[in-house]
Amino acid sequence: KKLTARIHTLDYKIELDKKTLRVAVLRDKWVELKLKWYSYLNKYLDGSWRPGEILLSYRCGRFYVYITFHRDVVLREPRVVMGVDLNFNNITYTIINLNSELISIGVIPFKGLKRALHLRKLAEDLQRRHPRNWRFLKWARRARAKWLSKARNILVDTAHYVSKRLMEVAREHNAVIVFEDLEKIKENNNGGKKLSWEKPLWCYRRIQEYTEYKALLEGIKTIYVNPARTSKKSPNDRKIKFINYRFVQLGEVVTTRDVVASWNLALKGLKRMKGSRVKWSPDSPRSEAVKNPSQAGEPRNKEIFKNIYSYPQIIASGKP
Secondary structure: OOEEEEEOHHHEEEEOOOOEEEEEOOOOOEEEEEOOOOHHHHHHHOOOOEEEEEEEEEEOOEEEEEEEEEOOOOOOOOOEEEEEEEOOOEEEEEEEEOOOOEEEEEEEEOOHHHHHHHHHHHHHHHHHHOOOOHHHOHHHHHHHHHHHHHHHHHHHHHHHHHHHHHHHHHHHHOEEEEEEOOOOOOOOOOOHHHHHHHHHHOOHHHHHHHHHHHHHHOOOOEEEEOOOOOOOOOOOOOOEEEOOOOEEEEOOEEEEHHHHHHHHHHHHHHHHHHHOOOEOOOOOHHHHHHOOOOOOOOHHHHHHHHHHHHOHHHHHHOOO
């Protein structure tokens, strides 16, 4: 059983300048712990952050303390809208103003997935060479664990790098960030065997979450829109012609489908900002407000819509 406890703010006292933590125990006694400090924690010492609940854990003869900090954030009023299209090898963004006029287009390379897939292939080749006894070979278990752990670290670091770059662009232009509300991507088997093998390591949700909390710290809004047909529809009412799976001709300009998708995402985000309710997060209860009743989380609505579509003559007659 893990020795872990959640401690309320009234049951501990932390002195950040001295790097010490005092935890209240039974009979009005205190236990003082000396904290191991890291340089990135110094940003929480400026007085704007307040410590919250802490998690104290004991394992392998050591104490581990997880401190949560919180502060009030005032959201900015955006001047532009930035649509972000997530892909396997790059992140494409398009910035438009509040009058739907194009301002800037940019691409951020995303090389972490390719490197992580290479390490995963090494691990799978090792298991293929020793299909029965790789679990019992110490060197094989260590090599496999090393490659998979390194792949995970590469994806986490790359996600942080990409989210930081997106935040720098959004902060420079004072933009609201518009993401795709991607659902059931990994469960969908469309795309062939190679794509199904690559999708489990595609950390699109991690990039969105990292960017979302970094944006919240800067007071920048992040919204999610439906990505349907964003890479197939012309964003500027000009004739669109598909050259191949990647490039399109938009009017007299040849560009990529990633640019078209990010441009349409920005337009959808602008439309949401102007008139209707906005889906702030894919996991937020407020997301139910932007779904039709048959898709929302109300089982009764699903049953009613199922009956309506089963009996089309009821719709025509207008009877309940």
